[in-house]
Amino acid sequence: DITVRFDANTAGVPWEFQPVARSVTIKIGETVQAHFSATNKFDRPFTGRATFNVQPELAGPYFNKVECFCFTDTTLKPGESLDMPVVFYVDPDIVNVPELKDLKTITLSYTMFPVDKNKPVASSAPA
Structure with a gap:
């Protein structure tokens, strides 16, 4: 079993954003759904996008998100x-990584950033 801890932060987003549960203990390879909660505290609509981080960093490639609010604005x-919600599992191959053989906890951290809906992320106009 491994414990996945959840963390939520905001950077320039006027929202309350937090995990519904602080952690969950799962079996490696088991697909699990966790929930985060967001509330807009601003007086007009606001758009955000979450980036994520997995610690320890070496565990990142083995932490697989099947569905995630971080995939869209x-x-x-x-x-x-x-x-x-976020649906994830820890790849069973993680047990083959010598540096992670004693790993008991993974932290999944999200930071919500503002999205400027008026500016395209990438321009297709010729340079």
Whole structure:
């Protein structure tokens, strides 16, 4: 078994954003759903996108997200709250990594950043 801890932060996003549960203990290879909660505390709609980080870093390639709110932008109206699920599993191959053989805890951390809906992320116009 391995414990996955959850962490949530914001960077320039006027939201309350947190994991519904702080951690879950799972079997390696088991697919699990965890939930995060977000509430827009701003007086107008606001769009954010989450980036994620897995610690220890060496465990990152073995932490697989099947579904994640971090795959898309999220827009919340003023005062709106949203349940944001993530479905994941830890790849069984992690047990073959000598440096991770005693690993008991993985931390999945999300940071929510603002998305400027008025600016394209990439331009297809010729340079």
